[in-house]
Amino acid sequence: xxxxxxxxxxxxxxxxxxxxxxxxxxxxxxxxxxxxxxxxxxxxxxxxxxxxxxxxxxxxxxxxxxxxxxxxxxxxxxxxxxxxxxxxxxxxxxxxxxxxxxxxxxxxxxxxxxxxxxxxxxxxxxxxxxxxxxxxxxxxxxxxxxxxxxxxxxxxxxxxxxxxxxxxxxxxxxxxxxxxxxxxxxxxxxxxxxxxxxxxxxxxxxxxxxxxxxxxxxxxxxxxxxxxxxxxxxxxxxxxxxxxxxxxxxxxxxxxxxxxxxxxxxxxxxxxxxxxxxxxxxxxxxxxxxxxxxxxxxxxxxxxxxxxxxxxxxxxxxxxxxxxxxxxxxxxxxxxxxxxxxxxxxxxxxxxxxxxxxxxxxxxxxxxxxxxxxxxxxxxxxxxxxxxxxxxxxxxxxxxxxxxxxxxxxxxxxxxxxxxxxxxxxxxxxxxxxxxxxxxxxxxxxxxxxxxxxxxxxxxxxxxxxxxxxxxxxxxxxxxxxxxxxxxxxxxxxxxxxxxxxxxxxxxxxxxxxxxxxxxxxxxxxxxx
Amino acid sequence: xxxxxxxxxxxxxxxxxxxxxxxxxxxxxxxxxxxxxxxxxxxxxxxxxxxxxxxxxxxxxxxxxxxxxxxxxxxxxxxxxxxxxxxxxxxxxxxxxxxxxxxxxxxxxxxxxxxxxxxxxxxxxxxxxxxxxxxxxxxxxxxxxxxxxxxxxxxxxxxxxxxxxxxxxxxxxxxxxxxxxxxxxxxxxxxxxxxxxxxxxxxxxxxxxxxxxxxxxxxxxxxxxxxxxxxxxxxxxxxxxxxxxxxxxxxxxxxxxxxxxxxxxxxxxxxxxxxxxxxxxxxxxxxxxxxxxxxxxxxxxxxxx
Numbered sequence: 001x002x003x004x005x006x007x008x009x010x011x012x013x014x015x016x017x018x019x020x021x022x023x024x025x026x027x028x029x030x031x032x033x034x035x036x037x038x039x040x041x042x043x044x045x046x047x048x049x050x051x052x053x054x055x056x057x058x059x060x061x062x063x064x065x066x067x068x069x070x071x072x073x074x075x076x077x078x079x080x081x082x083x084x085x086x087x088x089x090x091x092x093x094x095x096x097x098x099x100x101x102x103x104x105x106x107x108x109x110x111x112x113x114x115x116x117x118x119x120x121x122x123x124x125x126x127x128x129x130x131x132x133x134x135x136x137x138x139x140x141x142x143x144x145x146x147x148x149x150x151x152x153x154x155x156x157x158x159x160x161x162x163x164x165x166x167x168x169x170x171x172x173x174x175x176x177x178x179x180x181x182x183x184x185x186x187x188x189x190x191x192x193x194x195x196x197x198x199x200x201x202x203x204x205x206x207x208x209x210x211x212x213x214x215x216x217x218x219x220x221x222x223x224x225x226x227x228x229x230x231x232x233x234x235x236x237x238x239x240x241x242x243x244x245x246x247x248x249x250x251x252x253x254x255x256x257x258x259x260x261x262x263x264x265x266x267x268x269x270x271x272x273x274x275x276x277x278x279x280x281x282x283x284x285x286x287x288x289x290x291x292x293x294x295x296x297x298x299x300x301x302x303x304x305x306x307x308x309x310x311x312x313x314x315x316x317x318x319x320x321x322x323x324x325x326x327x328x329x330x331x332x333x334x335x336x337x338x339x340x341x342x343x344x345x346x347x348x349x350x351x352x353x354x355x356x357x358x359x360x361x362x363x364x365x366x367x368x369x370x371x372x373x374x375x376x377x378x379x380x381x382x383x384x385x386x387x388x389x390x391x392x393x394x395x396x397x398x399x400x401x402x403x404x405x406x407x408x409x410x411x412x413x414x415x416x417x418x419x420x421x422x423x424x425x426x427x428x429x430x431x432x433x434x435x436x437x438x439x440x441x442x443x444x445x446x447x448x449x450x451x452x453x454x455x456x457x458x459x460x461x462x463x464x465x466x467x468x469x470x471x472x473x474x475x476x477x478x479x480x481x482x483x484x485x486x487x488x489x490x491x492x493x494x495x496x497x498x499x500x501x502x503x504x505x506x507x508x509x510x511x512x513x514x515x516x517x518x519x520x521x522x523x524x525x526x527x528x529x
Numbered sequence: 530x531x532x533x534x535x536x537x538x539x540x541x542x543x544x545x546x547x548x549x550x551x552x553x554x555x556x557x558x559x560x561x562x563x564x565x566x567x568x569x570x571x572x573x574x575x576x577x578x579x580x581x582x583x584x585x586x587x588x589x590x591x592x593x594x595x596x597x598x599x600x601x602x603x604x605x606x607x608x609x610x611x612x613x614x615x616x617x618x619x620x621x622x623x624x625x626x627x628x629x630x631x632x633x634x635x636x637x638x639x640x641x642x643x644x645x646x647x648x649x650x651x652x653x654x655x656x657x658x659x660x661x662x663x664x665x666x667x668x669x670x671x672x673x674x675x676x677x678x679x680x681x682x683x684x685x686x687x688x689x690x691x692x693x694x695x696x697x698x699x700x701x702x703x704x705x706x707x708x709x710x711x712x713x714x715x716x717x718x719x720x721x722x723x724x725x726x727x728x729x730x731x732x733x734x735x736x737x738x739x740x741x742x743x744x745x746x747x748x749x750x751x752x753x754x755x756x757x758x759x760x761x762x763x764x765x766x767x768x769x770x771x772x773x774x775x776x777x778x779x780x781x782x783x784x785x786x787x788x789x790x791x792x793x794x795x796x797x798x799x800x801x802x803x804x805x806x807x808x809x810x811x812x813x814x815x816x817x818x819x820x821x822x823x824x825x826x827x828x829x830x831x832x833x834x
Contacts, residue, residue, distance in 0.1 A: 449570060
């Protein structure tokens with residue numbers, strides 16, 4: 001083991017020299033009598049579960065990109081864990097009373113990695129590029145609502161909207177809204193995806209396909225987000241993002257000291273890590289929901305009583321504890337607390353686990369001589385979904401409903417659902433804003449995100465108003481009402497919200513901040529030796 | 530032999546063409562396309578239609594088939610629908626890693642397998658032979674991860690002798706190659722044992738022993754050349770399948786090889802990359818079998834005439 005550490009020291013010295021920093025990469029800590037105080041320099045190794053298809057934040061909706069982009073790119077706004085917004089590249093912003101104009105004022109002295117200025121004009125050019133190439137971007141819909149994006153003076157950027165948008169701020173805080181260097185984009189064209197140029201705390205150093213992405217310290221960085229104590233250049237020399245697709249490999253690498261940080265969603269892996277004193281585990285609720293969707297256009301699940309019966313047959317706690325190994329929490333509402341807070345007035349409409357009630361409802365549906373046909377449950381091939389589906393199958397069997405499980409890969413499910421070839425759908429969404437409901441349950445999204453063919457004009461109206469209502473209290477009431485209607489109509493039976501666990505080798509690194517959805521904030525992080 | 534190589538070269542072309550066309554057909558049959566993958570969960574049908582135009586998926590099937598086969602015949606493998614990079618670039622990045630694993634594994638298996646088989650054949654019926662037969666059967670039956678995880682747990686995590694995953698130094702190669710080689714060692718050992726056992730009972734062996742020939746010379750000059758053909762043939766087949774069948778090992782050890790590329794291309798419905806991977810692996814298979822046949826020619830004077 002000692003040999004391995006010496007090896008790393010040599011390597012980080014080389015990295016430090018390459019990065020051209022003046023801080024000693026090895027040697028005693030700068031400032032700190034405590035032997036455990038970390039020193040500046042050193043490289044942090046973190047795991048990526050999948051490889052991003054590109055490092056251009058504007059052209060993809062990859063989840064892997066969302067984890068990687070914050071190292072390289074900054075956004076106008078930063079969204080805190082409690083949902084409030086603070087300025088990141090923008091030091092302040094003003095919204096006009098009618099909500100149709102938002103003007104951001106950038107901090108002074110911002111620079112991209114290629115030394116060009118990050119001013120109002122550059123931000124405008126970056127968004128113009130997004131509008132040109134961002135067909136796949138998850139935030140393109142929100143950005144397209146702006147009728148104009150203009151520079152105001154040197155440090156101002158003004159968004160003019162047709163009508164107010166309650167979702168624009170969320171969109172601008174997403175990793176996909178990272179500001180891209182216009183000179184870099186012009187110079188590299190499509191190659192920007194393999195050689196990204198942003199303004200973030202780290203610069204791009206190298207990328208070995210399917211293996212690793214290397215990042216180096218941005219020595220000129222001085223505009224860290226409010227969540228970091230160190231708002232200037234990171235203490236680390238660099239970050240190694242290792243692409244390790246298998247959860248057991250991540251665990252082994254963490255225990256062997258080849259990895260300092262990993263985000264684990266697998267219950268068995270977490271159990272293995274719990275027993276090791278060198279590993280600190282931090283769990284957080286993922287802003288997402290696993291739900292059971294019903295095909296509202298296909299008999300027999302188009303009958304409300306059958307949907308209610310199925311809902312009553314399901315034991316969500318068993319799904320969370322058994323099928324998902326404790327890596328989830330049951331939820332009642334279509335918007336889990338991690339997105340919208342706890343809402344008892346919505347939760348009380350939940351169809352709770354009550355097999356007796358399920359059987360009573362099924363009895364009202366039974367026609368003599370015609371037993372209920374087996375229903376098809378469609379879901380992806382992931383092990384977790386397979387486990388949940390099997391458990392649901394058993395729970396339904398207990399009340400007399402037969403279920404056939406069909407597992408296809410994600411692309412096949414996405415393609416098959418608009419054709420309506422299923423009765424039940426075990427699916428999941430991940431989103432930060434209550435507007436998620438409009439993406440998946442508004443009637444104009446049938447054939448797209450609305451895979452359950454749900455159509456309720458009252459819900460449509462509430463969700464549409466929610467997109468433009470700027471006053472927080474009023475907006476919240478709209479979503480409460482919408483959710484109450486949704487729980488009554490039952491196109492979805494919400495099941496659980498996933499829990500993710502961030503695992504850190506606390507004997508090797510310190511001050512790594514875990515954000516939601518597995519993102520790491522390492523501006524304060526130091527390596528321990 | 531020159532005719533053999535030429536003949537194989539000519540026969541390879543229709544095989545590769547068929548592989549390209551077959552991959553294309555399979556992609557049309559499977560639900561979902563690259564637009565659905567790129568659009569993600571939220572895309573509307575209009576957005577998907579726009580993506581199909583962008584990705585060139587809106588043209589009729591025959592036109593797309595002609596485009597991809599023509600591209601292959603002319604040596605242009607096109608661009609990945611997922612990353613936009615040239616397919617040739619993506620494959621050339623991964624091919625050396627796959628070759629390292631496949632050559633390493635077949636090297637280990639090709640050397641160790643016949644040795645184990647020879648030992649078993651020489652002591653056939655004895656306890657060693659029985660033990661080796663049982664061990665090889667066990668190895669053949671054990672799934673890859675059941676072999677890999679204990680090796681990693683012991684050599685990497687507990688003892689820290691070897692890395693857990695990744696590629697780069699020679700130390701990274703050891704565990705993946707061992708994991709990959711063990712089933713091949715077992716298979717080749719079993720065939721070798723049978724081949725050696727048969728050769729050892731032949732008259733010429735008794736004659737050679739009667740003439741006073743030492744064991745080493747006996748095996749080198751008489752036993753091995755006669756036992757070799759099935760062993761060499763099987764080794765060639767294994768190399769071919771190792772080129773493409775290493776996906777589980779590549780995933781467990783985060784090895785950046787072609788197997789993982791092929792699987793992610795299929796899941797992403799990235800036809801150009803999938804075709805490129807299939808072509809590369811098919812070519813490798815053809816070459817491996819050709820090498821095995823050439824090897825047999827060289828070993829067996831009867832075939833040279």
